[in-house]
Amino acid sequence: MTAQSYQLQPFPDATGLPAIQISGTVARSANNQLTIDYKLEGAVNQIQLPSPNPEPLRRWELWETTCFELFIGCPETLNYWEFNFSPNGNWNAFALENYRKGIREESQIEQVNTIARNDSAGFQLETTIPLEPIVPADQSIELSITAVIETQEKNISFWATKHCSPEADFHQRNSFTIQL
Template sequence: MNEQTFSLQPFPSTKSLLNLKIAGNIARNANQLTICYSLGGDLKEIALAKPTGGIAPPSNAPSRKHELWEDTCFEFFLGINGSARYWEFNLSPAGHWNVYRFDGYRQGMQEETAFEKLPFSVQNQADGLAFTLDIDLDKIISAEQAIEVGITTVIKHRDGEVTYWALTHLGVEADFHLRDSFIVKL
C-alpha cells in the first residue's frame, strides 16, 4: 500500500483568509483508492450545503450534479503517468458528486459514465468536517498503471467570496487542471 498525508494551501489572495485547515491522507492499495479530507477551523463563515437527509438541499439521496465547484467542494484530479488523459472528481458536503474525464489540459471534458454512483461519507466532528471516499479504480485504469494526483478544495464563504486550496499553486491564477500540480504519486 502507498499512503501519503497532505495539507492544502490557499491560493494567494487579497482577502484575509478564515482560520481554516484542510488536510488529510490518500492511499492506494492495488487499485483501491482511499482519500480522506479533514476541514477544520472557523466553519460558521463557510457556505456549506447540508448533508442529504438534513434540512437543505431538499433531496432524499445524493446524486450526480454538475458545477459543484461553484460552491464549497472537495476535489481531486487523477492522471495516468505518461498520459495526457485525466479525471476530475467533485464531492459536495451535501453528498452530491460528479466525475469528469478530460483528453488533455481542459480539453474534451465529458462526464465519466464508468461511475454510476460515488458513495462517500461526510461526518460532522466537534472541530470540523471529515470526508472519506473509497473507490475502485478498475473502471478507468489498471492496477499496474502509476497515477498522479492533484488534491484540491473550493471554499465558498458566506459573503460569496470563493477561495481555492491545493497542494501547490503553479499558475498566476488558481488552476487545478495544471498537470504539473498533480504531485502525489501512487
C-alpha cells in the same frame, strides 16, 4: 496499501480567507480503490456547508460553492480525470482528453461512496472511488488534491496541494504531485 498525507494551501492572492486548515490522507488499496479523506479544521462555522443529501446524486457545477476535488492522471499521458465531491454527498466524475479539453462525464464511474461528519473537531469528508474502470491496478497514478471554499459572506477561495499558475487553475498537470 499505499498512502500519503497532504496539506492544502490557499491560492496566494486569496482575500477574505477563513481561519481554516485543510488536510488529509489519500490511499490506494490492493484492490484498486482510492480513498481520500478531507479534514477541514478551524472556523468551520464560517464555511458554506450544504445540508446532507440523504440520497446523494451525480451533479454538474458543484465547484460553484464549497467543493472538494481530486484530479487523477497517469504518467506521460495527456488525459486525466476530475472528481468533485460536495459536502452534502453529491458528486461527479469527468474525463478530459487534454488540458481542459474534451470534458465529458466519466460513465465508467457509476458511484462513489462518501461519508461526511461535522462536529466540534471540524468537518470531514471521506470518499472511496473504484479505480479499476479507468486505471488498471498496476498503473501508477499522479494526483492533485484541491478544494473550493465558500464562506458565509460568499467569498470564494481556491486551495491545492500545489499552485502552478499565476491564476488559480487546478487543471495544470505539473500540480499533480502526489504519486501512488
